[in-house]
Amino acid sequence: MFVDSHLHLIDRSRLSYPWLAGVEALNRDHLYDAYAREARRAGITDVLHMEVDVAETDISQETRMVADIAAAPGSLIRGAISSCRPESPDFPAFLDQSLADPFVKGFRRVLHVVPDEVSEGALFRENIRRLSGTRLTFDLCTLPHQVEKVLALLDLAPDVTFVLDHCGVPDIASAAHEGWARGIARVAERPNVTVKLSGIVAYADPGSWEVATLRPYVDTVLECFGPARMVWGSDWPVVTLGGTLSTWVAATHALLADLAPDDRRAILGLNARRIWSL
Template sequence: MIVDTHLHVIDQAALTYPWLSGVPALNRTFSYEEYARDARRVGIEAALHMEVDVAEAQMETETAYVAGLAGRRNSLIVGAIAACRPEGEGFAAYLERQRDNPLVKGFRRVLHVMPDELSEGQRFRANIKRLAGTRFTFDLCVLPHQLPKAMALADLAPDVQFILDHCGVPDIKGEVFEPWRSHMAEIARRPNVAAKISGVVAYADPESWTLESLRPWVEHTVECFGWDRVVWGSDWPVCTLGGGLSTWVAATRALFGSCSEAERAKLFSGNARKMWALG
């Protein structure tokens, strides 16, 4: 069975997503019901909702919305990675409010579409350090050339658990291995960074990717981080750009088919349950 650490629900009747206007293929509602139907069919037994970069004023509204989904009978959602703005003056108060919400397991500030210097700001870095000693993780979504910025954050806050999204967002379609390959080996030297096997079908050629075109990127990620520091994510509905949920689950099972049962169990569920204390 699988714990999906990267589910996005998009509900355009409830929330505003400014970035969707630039991605026509995703610019519609992708409901929890649509996800849950397919997720149960492929063996997903639990999911963490990942923030969807809603309008800043709606960050806490999104968390409340996800809480409503999680509260449904037999819901797959067992936690939320909430949006945040570490560069903002209100982060400390925001963090305190989330401490009392058991649904919130961690935070993410999307960085791969932001200026490189955002994460280098004094306030941003001071606020990331505030996560030390809490239960909260921090997801890093950065481009390959930004991986040194992610390393700097990990070094700055060694007691914070970071998760590198989407195998470091490599350019699979363009087959650009450097500096991604070298940077992945370097960031993996930080024991407080784990990697998420997710998103890769969206970065490959949507019409022609195969298992063999995904394999070098996925295998290098696992080789760098090891089986105790990798988790799996669907990145639904972004994965629909490269074939959809069932296709990505099937591809993952095939990519790791020759691995031991214990290794697959860590990737698919064990590490996630331990990292976010999911039971």
């Protein structure tokens, strides 16, 4: 049974998603009912919603929308990772607001869609340090060439749990492994980061990938982080760029089949329950 730590919901009737105009394959609504139908069939029992880079003015509204869905009887959603703007002087007030809401489990600021100078700014880094002593995690969504930026943030707040999304976004379609693997090994040296096994089929060739295509990347993160520092996520609907949610679940079972049962259970759910108090 899976805990999905990375679901995106897109409802253009309620929120604004400026980036969707440039991603035609995803530029439509992706709603909870469609996800939940397939998720239940695949064995997913608990879900965290991951922010979808809505317009800044819609950040709080996104959390409220997801909380409304979570409140419905039988909902799979247990909490939300909220978008945030650590580069803003308003961040301390936003942090206080989020800490008062137990539905908010953590933050994410996608860093590969903004200049590197954003995460290097003094205010950004000061505000990341404010997460120390809180229950909130911080997801890192970066590209392999940004490993130095990742390391700098990890070292800012050694008692904060950071989560490296999508195995660090390897370029699987181009079989780019060596440079990415070196960066993964360096990141894994920091004990305060967990890696997310999520949606990597979207980075493979959609017409030709198979389990063997993904295995070198999954084996690398397993070797570097170990099962105790891995969580699982679907990255739905982005995962549909490389297949379906069910295809990714089946591939996950195959990729982890050789692990001990306790290690599989840790990756597929127990680690997430511990990290986010689900």
